[in-house]
Amino acid sequence: MTNMIDIINVKKSFGDNHVLRDVSLSVRKGEVLVILGPSGSGKSTLIRCINRLESIDGGTIMVEGEDIYSPTSDIHKLRTKVGMVFQQFNLFPHMTVLDNLTLAPTKVKGESKEASERTALALLEKVGLKDRAGAYPHELSGGQQQRVAIARSLAMHPDIMLFDEVTSALDPELVKGVLEIMKDLAQGGMTMLVVTHEMGFAKEVADRVIFMDGGYIIEESAPKDLFENPQNERTKEFLAMIL
Amino acid sequence: MSLGFRPDLLVDILPELLRGARITLELTIISVALGTLIGLVVGVCRVSHLKILNVPAALYVEVLRGTPLLVQVMIVYYGLPGVGINLGQMPSGILALSLNSGAYVAEIFKAGIKSIKKGQTEASFSLGMTYGQNMRYVILPQAVRNILPALGNEFIALIKDSSLVSVIAIEELLRRGMIVYSRTYNAWTPLLGVAMLYLCMTVPLSRVVAYLERRWEIND
Ligand SMILES: Nc1ncnc2c1ncn2[C@@H]1O[C@H](COP(=O)(O)OP(=O)(O)O)[C@@H](O)[C@H]1O
Ligand SMILES: [Mg+2]
DSSP: OOEEEEEEEEEEEETTEEEEEEEEEEEETTOEEEEEOOTTSSHHHHHHHHTTSSOOSEEEEEETTEETTSTTSOHHHHHHHEEEEOTTOOOOTTSOHHHHHHHHHHHTTOOOHHHHHHHHHHHHHHTTOGGGTTSOGGGSOHHHHHHHHHHHHHTTOOSEEEEESTTTTSOHHHHHHHHHHHHHHHHTTOEEEEEOOOHHHHHHHOSEEEEEETTEEEEEEOHHHHHHSOOSHHHHHHHHHHO | OOSSOOHHHHHHHHHHHHHHHHHHHHHHHHHHHHHHHHHHHHHHHHHOSOHHHHHHHHHHHHHHHHSOHHHHHHIIIIIGGGGTOOOOHHHHHHHHHHHHHHHHHHHHHHHHHHTSOHHHHHHHHHTTOOHHHIIIIIIHHHHHHHHHHHHHHHHHHHHHHGGGGGGGTOOOHHHHHHHHHHHHSOOHHHHHHHHHHHHHHHHHHHHHHHHHHHHHHHHO
16 A cells, blocks of 8 residues: 555535535655645645545545545544644643643553653654743744644654645744744655645645645646646646745 | 611621521532532533534523523422422522522533634644543633633622522521511611622622633733
8 A cells, every 4th residue: 555645536515615526636655745726725625634624525535545434434543643733723722832742642542641741852852842841832933833733743643744824824934944844844754735835845845736726636746847837727827826 | 676777786686697698608609519510511512513412401501591590499499399309408409509500500611612712623633632532631621711700700690599599498698687587677787787798708709700800801
């Protein structure tokens, strides 16, 4: 089995709003996939389907070969394999940074407090925030909070990481630090799906870029090809608008 | 003898009224504790997506809030013995007050839980937590913090509402006042004393609530 994720003919609508009309996509182990598309084109919905934060109306999604929408699948266990980082950080505000990182490992995986704290501190060191372990989220800048959120996901040792416009809510000067961490992760072999408008990141780090619009993936290629030689009219328009 | 305010009488009956105030506080504290427990359970059921939980919870709230507390007190005290359950005065009073308060507290918990942003639950779920783990470790600790002022107000309301159990002859504050009245034929003095003692209990509490609200606004 070589694919980490297989999305097969997935359909999803909110009422009359057909957000995903027919989407198929496979992601290999270690691949970094960047998802582009105008606002409202279903990028968030698509990646939220990958850990079943949304229901789907048709099709199949397999994570590491397991059908995650099958009634017999253990969704909580599957979700531990898929980390997710949100635009709004979503840290737990009533807990310290360290507790944010150790909550799920201890409660979900049954790790000991000591072991989970060791992992947490190592991860905080990696994201440059070891000295803030005892701080509360509101005491941190947005960029720091997002780095904590990434570390919190990594503390579950996921095989796949999903990033949904994780730098969009940050002041420009804080974006770089977060992107650096994502780049490190990518170089470490993490399988990543990244929704972003950071074209520099896409060009430098992505193995493949897809462009979504109108409920379909309408273009898919290596970043260089997509940026330098887009085939679809709507891709061209979109790139002209944001570049 | 004067039927107006008599300071000498007030001094005489104050110890008696204070004994009543003590019963009022006992009733209220126990009922608030039980009511909060009931409210927590019913409130969590209320926000559940499972019909088997949220329908009975909604019904509970509807019935307990839609009928007078006075009627509930009487049903527990005079009605339940008819089906073989004879609790006695104090337990009947506590039961009725707790069940009633539980309904209001359930709505407070429901609002508190709903006030927590959806992103919190999504973060929990994406980390593999179950519904119950998310509720217990992420949602409720934040919700409780937000609803502390409302719970304080419920405490104040219950201090006042507990006067209704005087109808089943529990010698709480109001009942004590009425006993003095029937003995001395002076209503003005004991009832003024009663009102004053209620104020002595509610005013400090409302200060605490105001403080909590202020702190809450700052943290927001
Ligand atoms: N929970 C929801 N309920 C109803 N409509 C939704 C919901 N989530 C997203 N949508 C709609 O689905 C469409 C796609 O949204 P989204 O996936 O967030 O797009 P993107 O991330 O590409 O901007 C939008 O029109 C949005 O309004
Ligand atoms: Mg989005």
